[in-house]
Amino acid sequence: MKLTFLESFDDLKEPERGVETGLADIIISSINKKWDSVRDLNSILVMLNDTGYSEYVPVIEEILESENNHIGKLQHIVELLTPVTSNIEDGKQEAEEII
Numbered sequence: 878m879k880l881t882f883l884e885s886f887d888d889l890k891e892p893e894r895g896v897e898t899g900l901a902d903i904i905i906s907s908i909n910k911k912w913d914s915v916r917d918l919n920s921i922l923v924m925l926n927d928t929g930y931s932e933y934v935p936v937i938e939e940i941l942e943s944e945n946n947h948i949g950k951l952q953h954i955v956e957l958l959t960p961v962t963s964n965i966e967d968g969k970q971e972a973e974e975i976i
Contacts, residue, residue, distance in 0.1 A: 901958045908951045915944050 918941050925933050956965075 898959065901955050904951050904955050904958070908948055908955070911944055911948050911951070915941060915948070918944065 918937055922934060922937050922941075925931060925937065
């Protein structure tokens with residue numbers, strides 16, 4: 878199933894062919910790289926503020942917002958590709974009960 882454009886995630890369906898772990902692994906790797914980017918952008922924000930270049934902060938904040946949005950989209954695709962993500966939801970619920 879090759880997707881080039883989606884109106885929404887509602888258009889996505891679970892894969893017809895078993896668990897796509899190889900594809901999920903590549904997407905997870907991409908997510909990890911995006912988290913590295915988010916970490917770097919946060920460091921840039923701190924440095925911009927510390928060095929008096931706060932006028933550039935809104936640009937970096939906009940990029941951060943976009944990166945976080947992309948992470949969420951990629952995580953959703955991983956959830957659709959791998960059935961084990963139900964364990965993640967179970968973990969979230971358990972954490973909520975503890976908190």
